[in-house]
Amino acid sequence: MSFRPQPLPAERQPVLAAGVRTAFLDSAGLYADLMSYELGAEALRGLLERTGIDPAVPEQVIMGTVLHEVETTNVAREAMLAAGLPSRTPAWTVAMAGISPSVGVMSLCDQIALGRVQAGIAAGTENFSDVPVRLSQNIRRTLMKLRQRKSAPERLQALRQLRARDFLQLDIPTSSDTTTGLTMGAACENMVRRFGITREACDAFAARSHAGALAAAHHHAEQIVPVTVPGGAVARADNTPRADATRERLATLPPVFDRQHGIITAGNASRFTDGATALLMTSAARAAELGLTPLAQVRDYLLTGVDSLEHEMLLGPAMSIPRLLARNGLRFADVTVWEIHEAFAAQVLINRACMADARFVHERLGSDCPVGEIPMHQLNPWGGSLSLGNPFAATGGRLLMTAARRLQTEGGRYAVVSTCAGGGLGAALLLELSDPA
DSSP states (O other): OOOOOOOOOGGGOEEEEEEEEOOOEESSSGGGGSOHHHHHHHHHHHHHHHHOOOTTSOSOEEEEOSSOOGGGSSHHHHHHHHTTOOTTSOEEEEOBTBTHHHHHHHHHHHHHHTTSOSEEEEEEEEOGGGOOOEEOHHHHHHHHHHHHOOSHHHHHHHHTTOOGGGGTOEEOOOSOOTTTOOOHHHHHHHHHHHHOOOHHHHHHHHHHHHHHHHHTHHHHHHHBOOEEOTTSOEEOSOOOOOTTOOHHHHTTSOBSSSTTTOOOBSSSBOOBEEEEEEEEEEEHHHHHHTTOOOSEEEEEEEEEEOSOHHHHTTOHHHHHHHHHHHTTTOOGGGEEEEEEOOSBHHHHHHHHHHHTOHHHHHHHHOTTSOOOOOOGGGBSTTOOHHHHOBOHHHHHHHHHHHHHHHHHHHOOSEEEEEEEETTTEEEEEEEEOSSOO
């Protein structure tokens, strides 16, 4: 690789200074009465309270979201104002499917490295309990015509275009990719057919995720700030990991995307979840001034796309991780902590297998890219999206916090965090522990 990141002075070295998240809850639960920006505000407010920093310290707020609410088109702005940050602080919203939170982190790291800012917040919010459902397209267009036409005959003419079926149809968001028309599950089944993986392996990995999340509940609790919802109930802990998600129980579930030949079930796929995260990104020097001990340094990051949206939609980690390691002069063995988003068990296992395949890596990414099999005990041992749920734009923040915390508790120097996303996108970030044990 021609580009290789160079060491930066403390004034321009990006660090993850602190991070919090709300509990991740199954949709249609306690967060049902909150709008997405309100959930995001809870994470922002929790970050300020936990760090004790002045609300004026963050110079920017960048918030990711996937399900956009039309009433809050800039959800970052509405959330930060609701959380009590100064109105002079600029805030903007980013959308790159499930990679949205990573884009916010990368943007702030770029600005810190350039000396543009010294501190900012990268956040993400998603509330599937409040999905923006629209009326049918014909009704929407007719209503706009009624606003523009003033006379009664013109309005009557516009109304004549409506049909009874228009009132029976709702435009409900789906997880389908616009270009291919495939849901993420159907796209993953295509990956299964191309690369090969067994149902048994997927169920075993999903069961492992739930067991790991339950065993690491105390670590996840450290990330969570309580959220009081209308009515007075308080969300303090994730309700998504299940003790009964055993291999035997998961094996009884039917496929949901390809009912005849598929292997993806409700048990080995991540499910819609509500939640929000907020990360304080600063320079190393600014963190010291604030009296904060950084969780980790952000050394490098990379965004990519896949070669085939139809057959490789969720192959982002395999397309990004080897390139990220190569341009930092690292091998797979140099990385101690691996956190890869678990959209589907099959997706994680296929990406892992591709990175261990020298032919795949060298033909797709170049002969200078390293090849390696991620040790299973180093991959998501505290559970992942299969067990903790997947509030799209909040998941990336959880992955980064978990990776940094694992570096501190498990030892080692480097961590890699990687995410796949709809649209055939991928991201990978390299974290480094400042003073490895």
